[in-house]
Amino acid sequence: MDFINLLSHISLKHIRFQKARMFMAVCGICLGVAAMVSIDIVNRSVLKSFEDSINHVTGRAALQVTGADSGFPEQMLDKVRNVPGVEYALPVIETNANLAGGKERSFMILGVDSLQDHQIRNYSLTDKSADIPDPLLFLAKKDSILLTREMAVREGIKIDQEIQVQTVQGIKKFTVRGLLDPEGPAKASGGDIAIMDIYAAQPAFGKEGRIDRIDLSFLPGETLNTMKDRIQSALPEGYYVDTPAGRSRQVEILLTRFRKVIGLIGFMAIFVGMYLIYNAVSISVVQRRKEIGILRALGATRVQIITLFIGEALAVSALASFLGIGLGIVFAKLTVGVVAQSVTDMYLKTSVRELTFSWDFLIKDVGIGIIASFAAAAFPAFAGARITPVSAIRAVPYSEDGFLLNRKTRIASAFFILLSILIFTAYKTAGPSSAFRSSAATFSSMIFLVLGVSLSTPAFLRLFMAGFHRFFSPRMGAGVRLAGLNLQKNISRNAVAVSAVFYSIAMFVSSSSMIYSLNRSFLDYIEAVERCDILVSSGHPLAMGGAPSIPMPEEMWKDIEKVPGVLSADPFRKTFLNYDGRRLFLGAIDIVRSMEYNQYILTAGNRKDIRRLLPHQDNIMVNEGFAARYRIKPGDFLVLPTPNGPIRFGVTAVVVSYVSDSGSIWMDINTYQRHWRDHLADNFAVRVKPNESIPTVREAILDRFGKERKIFALPSREFKGIVRDMLGRSFTLTNAVNIITLIIAGLGIIITLLASVLERTREIGVLRSIGMKRGQVSGVVIIESALLGAAGGVLGSATGVLIGWINLEGFFRLDLGASVQYHIHFVSIGWSLLLSIVFSALAGLYPARRAAKTNIVEALAYE
Amino acid sequence: MIKLTNASKKYQQGAREVHALKEVSLDIRKGEFLSVMGPSGSGKSTLLNLMGGLDQPSSGEIFIDTRPLHGISDDELTLIRRRRVGFIFQFFNLLPILTAVENVSLPLLLEGTPLSQIKSKAIDLLGQVGLGERIEHRPEQLSGGEMQRVAIARALITSPAVLLADEPTGNLDSHTSEEIFMLLRNLNEEGQTIVMVTHDSRAAAYGTRIITLKDGSLSEDIRLGEH
Structure with missing residues (x-):
């Protein structure tokens, strides 16, 4: 009761009469909570967009089989289909493509078995497509494609129209056979998705004989865990059988550092809020020193003084926290686009269409704000309670009071x-x-x-x-x-x-x-590591990092070298491996040629050994973060999953690399091709002959390949500028x-x-x-x-x-x-x-x- | 009512130790109006602070209604201040954000009593001190004399065993001072025990007993008889 009396008769009056100070305190806390709420919303929205994308694409599939990112042999499909209890096992290719014209927006290509895919995924077509008896059957034609209605409207594309799509084989023409209503897979990737027949998608995207995933359902009566174990044991090491929810979790793991950093910023924001409350209460205690003395003289206990100040802080912070929610949503709207772009640059393509927020976490944020206010107010409130009535009532100078200078504080x-x-x-x-x-x-x-x-x-x-x-x-x-x-x-x-x-x-x-x-x-x-003159890539200029790319045939290096002025063109290929639950980056390069101009920075191992041991052999370099985490040193061996089963690789050196925070592994491109049977390249490092002009050669490369595919030929300086911007x-x-x-x-x-x-x-x-x-x-x-x-x-x-x-x-x-x-x-x-x-x-x-x-x-x- | 036995108080002022009060023994009876006199630095306010439980003696004993004020916890001392002592300060020490009636109610608000139950008593007290028309005024809207009347009403609201007044007119003009002294004398005549610190001999004469302090020690104790 005495607390209510103090709050209603003293605290609320202070809040009323000291509007300027209270307004500033409310502003500060409101900003702190707003920052925390916006970070929470942005973080959840990004994760939710991934989760939704996975769920929409998955349909009714109960389990999914994945291997290396570059795909795995389609023979695995038979192995899975032969597992007792499997009802449907359907192959999927999931890759990126670009529209060659219009806004050149990138979108997801879902390559499916057009005869059977309806067993686990629903495709709803717009009315205009209704005269097509079975649109999936149309996909059996190699040039057929289904687009989402949203994408078609945005790009001004109509049914039966021919569109040009950037593929591994260059720009290819496809005919739009139908438009998908925003349901099921059409809602994935924010609607930026197109459906193709898998057998047309394989050659177009350089995956002949390979698939990216198997989506499967099982017969009634079978349990999830039994089926998971059965399928896993039928497959070689390096293949993962997981539920769609499990895949969402994998994305969460992939984004661990992003979430860690964003979490740090969130903590900073709340810490700012706490600091402000500490400040406001400290000032309040110093300013109201005399009031404390009077109250103490009139019989207020120390506990009452503490509750008075903490109560005020809580009242102000509760109000400010609720205002902070509104402001936080505005901040989130303003920043989500930039954050989603950063995630796309560094990890996976994401397009956040709507903000995700629910009351439970908004209440949690307000709760954290209020608890933080309590913690922040406690110290100055305790300091206030230590003020003696005698010193406060007499006009003793503050320096003599020294409540913040006492021994306990020190x-x-x-x-x-x-x-x-x-x-x-x-x-x-x-x-x-x-x-x-x-x-x-x-x-x-x-x-x-x-x-x-x-x-x-x-x-x-x-x-x-x-x-x-x-x-x-x-x-x-x-x-x-x-x-x-x-x-x-x-x-x-x-x-x-x-x-x-x-x-x-x-x-x-x-x-x-x-x-x-x-x-x-x-x-x-x-x-x-990028000491070339021009970097040639297609899709995303940062394809050498985590960003999604549209690869090119590895053989293209020969054609690039024929362009006048080009000294050399070295292919680079990247993929990702599942290793100990982490998404490990695997980079493949022509090590001998690359070492002629690039300077790999080694933290362990010998430069000569790289040149001697890496080409064509089952040897690798690992980056130092990965080496430190698993205590790997040159001379050790590492068993890596490949599409052909696990292979033992010797570690030659530990190298500095920042391309992935989960760790990276580097090998010779020939070794990679031998084990992964993947003959694609994500970019080419081009060197220009001495005395040749880089802009001229760049133009020559664009002239040579610009008609058959969309390519970026970025001079080194421009590329570094893009990295800096990112x-x-x-x-x-x-x-x-x-x-x-x-x-x-x-x-x-x-x-x-x-x-x-x-x-x-x-x-x-x-x-x-x-x-x-x-x-x-x-x-x-x-x-x-x-x-x-x-x-x-x-x-x-x-x-x-x-x-x-x-x-x-x-x-x-x-x-x-x-x-x-x-x-x-x-x-x-x-x-x-x-x-x-x-x-x-x-x-x-x-x-x-x-x-x-x-x-x-x-x-x-x-x- | 109030009993001091060899009460002493020492302060540390930088490197120097100040002996503010030296083994003072004093017995104040119920219904007395004690005036404490002495020059600046003689220990008057220190004595008042010890009697009111604002401070604790370095040595010696102090009792109020046989309850010890020495060697007890801060919370126990606080409750004695709240329930048994009424303070009147030279600078009034009202809370500027509260109205007159709220300032008067403050000690009982600290007790947890709802304002609705206190308000009529507070208004009565303000009426007694002649401020019945100014109950909703805040200190800045009151004159010095009016502020001190509010402080007196506040001191009386818990029906304390003793009223302690530290130079209650030190900040007021002579006419207003006269009114305040009359008010205090009336209260004393109704049986209220009062201890008043003053350096003004005319003011001290309103009391029934005058003690004089010099260099922290009791130098004189005169009883003036009943008014």
């Missing part, structure tokens, strides 16, 4: 910093299978570091001001000296503003350094959270300085009465603000450098390998310091104006 600060160091040391020294070797460990280390440093801000500010007085103050005018003294007098309160700046600058510097490090490492890597896009959300953090820091400074000016009304009045001009008064407040910004900027930059390193370790080096070097981004540190001072000075403008307007007579009468 011990807590040292404890958190030490804990952070211990966790990080454990992470660095733990073995690959240890629980400490995880992103969770580095994340905890980062949180404890931020907490520890936050608690040390009063001590740091005292040190900073001591330094300022010693080295700068004597050379400055009276205004600067006065500003310095004011700050020193109110260390506790001013430390809260420093904390706000510290946190935002730390986040800004850490993410800038992390992004800079990744950019440098990736671009250095690309520089080393990296930039992948950090959109991080940058958005950084901007929000900076805004919140600005709000924090305005709140603090305003509080400071209001509390010093009498003092300002005295200064005005003895002859200080209005301009001088506002000058002092602005200098104070700039000094607070400088202190926060220095502390934030130093901590940001450490946080950047910790996050790079846990979120990138862990997956990509230790060769991802940490580079401190000094430019962003310079900007941070400048921005923190300028931004803080700007934040001080309004409080300065208020101070300058102080009425002398009223101020001197001020209690």
Whole structure:
């Protein structure tokens, strides 16, 4: 009851009478929750689009058999059909294609057995196609294709129209035999899907004799697990039998790092929110120190004081959290396109058509917001409860009160910093299978570091001001000296503003350094391994990474080399393997020719061995992230699944490669072709003869192949620019959270300085009465603000450098390998310091104006 | 009513130790109006803080209605402050966000009593101190004298054993001060025990007993007889 009394008679009045401060606190928390909600929505929407796509394409299939991404021999189909209990086992080819004309949009080709596929998938045709007796039968004609109605309308395609499609064989003509209603498979891939007969799709997409998947149903009475075991045992190693839901889970695993990074940003967002609440409650405690004293004198217990402040924080955060949901949905709408594009660039093609959100996770986000508010409010609330009535009622200067400078705070600060160091040391020294070797460990280390440093801000500010007085103050005018003294007098309160700046600058510097490090490492890597002059690909310019591509015949290199000015054209082929539940990247190259101009960076093994052991032999190179995870070294052997069963490969070297965060394996293209029987290439690295012009040769390549297929002939510089853009896009959300953090820091400074000016009304009045001009008064407040910004900027930059390193370790080096070097981004540190001072000075403008307007007579009468 | 036995209070002020109160023994009877006098720094406010449970003695014993104020937990001390003591401060110490009636009700609100049950009592008390027409005014809308009347009403709402007033007119003009002293004397005449700290001998004369402190020690104790 007493809690309700306090909340309704004191807290709500504060909220009502201090509208500006409350508005800023609500804005900050609302932004934090909005960031978290939008990240949650974007993450779920991306996953849901994959899941929906898989479910729509799967139809009534209970199980699916998959092998290597490049496909597997169709003889496997007979093995599966012969398994007792199997009702239907139908082959599927699932690949990408591009429309050669129009918007050149990429879409999914589903190659199915046109005679039997209706047994597990439903195809509903539009009315205009109704005169076709059985459209699937039409597909038996090699040039037939069914499009979705949505795609046809968008591209202006009609039934019986001929369309040009980019295939492995180049641009091929197909006739649209019907349009599919948005049901079943037609809803997959956001409607960007076309159906073909599998026997027409195989040659068109370079999969003669091979299929990508077998979808199957089983007879009534058979159980899922029994059938799964039976089919699995009928197939060689390297084949996976899973439910469609299991495949969705595989996609989730594939996107692990994407989800980890996006999760980190989500945590950062909520941490920003927590920080703001901590700030708001701290300021509130400092500002209402006298009120606390009065309440304590009148008989309020410490618990009542704590509940008062926590209750207020919860009330404000509950309101702000609900507002944050709405704003979060808006943020999600604005960012989902960019994030989906990043996922397409790096992992799998995705097209998010609608946002996925449900009340349960929105409530969860609000719940997290409120719990985080509770945790954030607890420390300053406890500090408030420690204020003695005597010290608060008498006008004791804050520095004498020192509730944020006491021994317990210093011990807590040292404890958190030490804990952070211990966790990080454990992470660095733990073995690959240890629980400490995880992103969770580095994340905890980062949180404890931020907490520890936050608690040390009063001590740091005292040190900073001591330094300022010693080295700068004597050379400055009276205004600067006065500003310095004011700050020193109110260390506790001013430390809260420093904390706000510290946190935002730390986040800004850490993410800038992390992004800079990744950019440098990736671009250095690309520089080393892509030293060709022109990169020829079809489909997606980033086909050498995780992006979906439309491969070309490997033999095409011979034709490219015939183009005048071309010195050499080396094919590159990629596929993915299932290895220990991970989707392992397999890159195949002509190792001898490639080594003539590319510089593979080895972390173990010998360069000569690569040249000697890799060509035509069952040997491979593995990337360092993979090698570290499985403790693989040169000389070890690795059994890999191939379409022809498991093969034992010798490891020749450990190489730096960032193409996949699940790990990558590299082998000679001849070895690959021998085992995978796949004679396609995803791109060609073209070198131009000395003294030949790259643009001229590029034009010549486009002239030669442009008519028969859509190709990208990207000069090296353009390609690197695309990589840079892709990296930039992948950090959109991080940058958005950084901007929000900076805004919140600005709000924090305005709140603090305003509080400071209001509390010093009498003092300002005295200064005005003895002859200080209005301009001088506002000058002092602005200098104070700039000094607070400088202190926060220095502390934030130093901590940001450490946080950047910790996050790079846990979120990138862990997956990509230790060769991802940490580079401190000094430019962003310079900007941070400048921005923190300028931004803080700007934040001080309004409080300065208020101070300058102080009425002398009223101020001197001020209690 | 209030009994102090060898009560001392030491403070640490930087590196210096300040002996604010030195072994003061005092017995205040029910219904007394005690005026505490002494120059600045003599320990008057420290003595009042100890009697009101705002602070605890470094040594010695303090009892209020035979209940010890020394060596008890913070929560126990807080409840004694809330239920047995009424404070009147020099600077009124009203909460600026609350109206007069809410400020008066505050000690009982802390007790968990709903405002609806307190309001009539609070209005009555405001009427008694002459503010019946200003119950919904906030402190900024009141004069200094009116604010101190609100503070007196607030101090009375729990029917405390003792009213402790620390320079209650230190911030008021002489006419208003006179009114406040009369109010306190009337309360005392109705049986309310009052301890008032003042450095003004005219103000002290409103009391029934005057003690004088010097350098933290009791130097004089004069009983003036009943009014």
